[in-house]
Structures are given as structure tokens and as C-alpha cells.
Amino acid sequence: MSTVAETSMTLTPEHDTRPSASVRSRLQDALPKIVLAPSFAATVVFVYGFILWTIYLSFTNSKTFPSYAITGPRAYQRLWRWTFESDPPSSWYTSITNMGIFGFLYIFICLALGLFLAILLDQKIRGEGVLRPIYLYPMALSFIVTGVAWKWFLDPGLGLEQTLHQWGWTSFHFDWIKNKDFVIYTVVIAGVWQASGFIMAMFLAGLRGIDGEIMKAAQIDGATTFQLYRRIVIPLLRPVFLSAFIVLAHLAIKSYDLVVALTSGGPGGSAWLPSNFMYEYTFKRNEMAVGSASAVIMLMTITAIIVPYLYSELREKPR
């Protein structure tokens, strides 16, 4: 920080050299707000204004083009009806069921695997510097690339199945990616592959932050390793669990690209998530009001998770 002190010394006092104009000084006072204003205005208009616009559209009868005559909650009523249309399943039923399956498995497996790998890596491993980047690099790839890679790897005719057949395990059968009932699980596999390394890094940072004295004291008291982790370490990692959960929940609800690249929507749209539903209905099926209603439902879901979290984060340290 010595450089800071030096640079501050070189600043030349300028206000003595010119006459103090009140307009000028008032401008100086307002300057910080003027600098912040464009960003804030952009956020208000393009985030909150647009959200209101989307909500408005969801109460209209918009099809291919937006229409601005309010016609009531028809889009929501249709979504609600579709929610229970399970035979044959409506695309909305498929989307939200998939969201449930994908969301739960993705979050749960990423947390479990991330924690497990972090604990393993925290055992004074030689070559940790090599392993960590290997676990983490998928996070740098786009969902499209991840999708392309796994699409190939899981393809029954080219990938894993064929490879095992060649190795002599001819009864091996793995065609989830082409199976409408299982295609969503391939999205889980690819999603976990991409994000679990990052969750590992979060847990590892958390583990490294734990006071070694606590661990030593517990060991002296005769705690076994298992007890040590279950009773002391994991409870201490609670904030990391929360952050990781928020990150994963947010990634899960926003997942769109992965489904497109990995499955192209799956057989008959069987791999759709609500984000895919929204895109298809809004831009391809000319059901703008229904698409907007589904976007509003997605937003509400994220809001219910994020707002309490942000509120507590911002309130925690009043400065």
C-alpha cells in the first residue's frame, strides 16, 4: 500500500488557484451521482422497466406481435391447466417436472460431490496444484461446448456404449440421450460435470478458512476423522453451503443453452426446462403472452430464493 501514499502526495491542490464558483462546487458535489446515474438508469429501465413490460404482456392476448389490450390472466390460466395435463403431458408439465428433477439432482449432486472432492483434496495431497485446475476447467467452457462434447460422449452409436461394446461388454445399453423419459438425466450429468468443480473450489476455500486450532483441539479430545468432519467442519461450512446453493439454484433456473446443445430439446421436447419453454413459445410458436407468463413464473421463483438472501447479505454488515 506504500504506492497509495506516494500517489496521493503528488496530487496538486487545485482549488486554491481558481475562484470558488458555487455552480462549479455544486457540480463537484453532484458529480458522483452523475457518474452513477447512467448505470442506475439503465438498470431501472432495462431490468425493472422491462420486467414490468413482460408482466404487462403476460396479461394481454399477444400472439406473434405484442398487443397492449389487457385481457386478463388467460395466459396464467392456460399454464395452470397445463400444469396438470400429464397424459399426454403438456410441454409446460414436462418443463416444470424436468425443472424439479434437474434442479434437485443438479444441486444435490454438485453439493455432495463438491464437498467430497474438497475434503479429499484437503488431506495434504501432493499434486493438488495439478488436480484442482482439472476439476475446475469445465466452468470456463460454454454450455454449448459442454453440450456438444457430452452429446458425442453419450451417443449410443458413437460414444460410451459403442466403446464398451468394442471392449467386449456387448450387453451394455445406454441410450438415455435418445430416450424421452431419461433425457433430462443426461442434462444433469453434463451440468454436474460443468459446475461441480467450482463448488469444490468454494468448499475448499471454506475448509482452508477454518481455524486449525479447532481441529487440533477436537483431535486431542479423541474425535475420529468422521466425527471431526460431521460435527465440526461441516457445520462450520454452513455459509459456503448457502452460497453454493444460491449459485446452483440460480444456474439451474437459468439453464437454457445446455438443453439446446446437448439434446436439441430432446425427443418431442422431452428435455425442456421452463427457460426453453419460454423461448419456444415466445419466438417460435407465436404465443407471446404464454411465453411472458412463463418468464414471470421463472422470475418469481428466483426472486423467492434470492431476495431473502440478498437482504440478509446487505443487512448483515451495516456500515
Added chain:
Amino acid sequence: MSAVTTPARQDTGGTSAKTLNRIVIYGLLALFALFYLMPLFVMLVTSFKTMDEIQNGNMLALPRAPTFEPWLKAWGETCVGLTCAGIKGYFWNSIKMVVPAVLISTLLGALNGYVLTKWRFRGHTLVFGLMLFACFIPFQSVLLPMATILGSLSRFGVTLQNATGFSFGLGNPTVNLVFVHVVYGLGFTTLFFRNYYEAFPTELIKAAQVDGASFFQIFRRIMLPNSMPIFVVTVIYQFTNIWNDFLFASAYAGTGDAMPMTVALNNVVNTSTGVVEYNVNMAAAMIAALPTLLVYVVAGRYFVRGLMAGAVKG
């Protein structure tokens, strides 16, 4: 379970049981390393094989006669939609979009973070809270209004073009994407700089103010020279996110010559006409992945820090 994870902190009692523990731990770690490396490995070896070898050989086998042909074809010849000029044009589209978007959003984020920590005003928490929440919205909830606005702007651009001979970038898909990425990236860049500047000693700012330094002088001479780490983090974070974006890219530049790399790659891979050239597809995917992978290899530490900062607030 308890036997497996004996902590290495316990340095006493080295027995054969301990050696076994170590073997199990290393074995598991290696197994997972394989899991993470496998898709990349398969992608890489496939991109160097001939189609003949792909159809008759093993997915995991190394190429018998490595050929660079698929890479050249992906770069310069493969078909994206109806144009068959490779993905090179789309690669440059992405660069042209990413560079300005990253620079503008990062600089604005730095200024916002500076104001929100060192020039606080009543309601600064609310302003920050509103910008922060914007990071988390599903972009589906703004997708359609933005499409409508961009559509109107592009019609206005045509009018301008006719009237003045210059459209001022209105209606240009690349300009549109830069704008969109700046607007929806502001929340994150502001968050990064705000948290970084929060820890920056306010006394220095106060002292400089007493010396008569102005708002921008303090920013340029004091804040900027000490912001290198957070600049690197933010630039990497934004670069990765914007390069990898698919939703905005497909919604606002999903067709035509201006589509970014991710959309072009998806089109290449999902083309249903003709013989599917898996080796070319894999080479195209590798090319799309290279810039962000390179950033990760060169500056992985900062990459992780950025992800963490985006995840753990306060």
C-alpha cells in the same frame, strides 16, 4: 468412511493402514480427474481423426494418423446454415462483440464501485441492492421487451441511414449485443468493484480531498493504480460470460452473418443436411472453447477468484 478420510494433519502413527488410506484417496482423486478430463480428451482426439477412423475405431483411441484437416475445414469451409465459409467469420464476430462489451462494462463497474463506496449518499444500499438483484434475474424476463426495443431502434436506424447516409450503429446486431451485454453485465462489475473498494482505506481519499483532489483525480491517481487485481478478475469474468453467452446471441443475432461463435457452433453441430462430420464438429467446438480455456490456463487463479466474488457477497 472414517477410515478413508484420515486427516493428514495427524502426523503421528504412520502405519500400513495409513498408507492404504493414502492409496484410496489418491485413487479416488485420480478417478474423478478422469471423469473431468474424459469429454475434453474425446473431443480433442476426435478432432484429429479422419471420418473413416471415427466410424470404425474406438472413441478413446488416439488418432492413428493425426490430421489437421478437420480444424482447417471447421475454420474455413464448414457450413453454418446455408453459408459454407467456416466459422472464422463468427469467431471474429464474437471478438468484435466481446472486446468493447468487456471494456465498457468493466470501466463503468469501476466508477460505480468507487461512487458506491467512497462517495456515499442516502439510499446507496438501495441503489446497490437494485443493481445486485439485476445479476440474478432470469434473462427470459427481459428478453422480449429488449427484442421489441432493438427492433424499433433498427427501423429507426434504417430511417437515419436513408436520411443521413449513416445509421449510427442502430440495427447492427453486434452493436446491439454489446449494448445488451453492457447493460446486463453492470450488476456484476459493480459488485466486484464495490466489494474491492470497500476494503480500500477511506482515509486516503479523505486526505486527497483535503489536498483538493477532484473526484476524477482521486479515481485516476489513487483508485486505478491500486485496482489491478480486481480489473483482471472482472475482465476475465466478463470475457468468459459474454463469450459463452448463447441466449442473447440467439435471440438478437440468431441468424445472418453477425451471429457470434456459440450460435454458429450450435448451427454447425445441429445441421441436419448431408453427412455429419463429427471430426469437424469437434474441431469447431474446440475452436469455440479455446479463448476461454486459454484465459483459464493463463490466469486460472483470477478466474476462480472472480467466480467466488460473484458467488460470495459482502
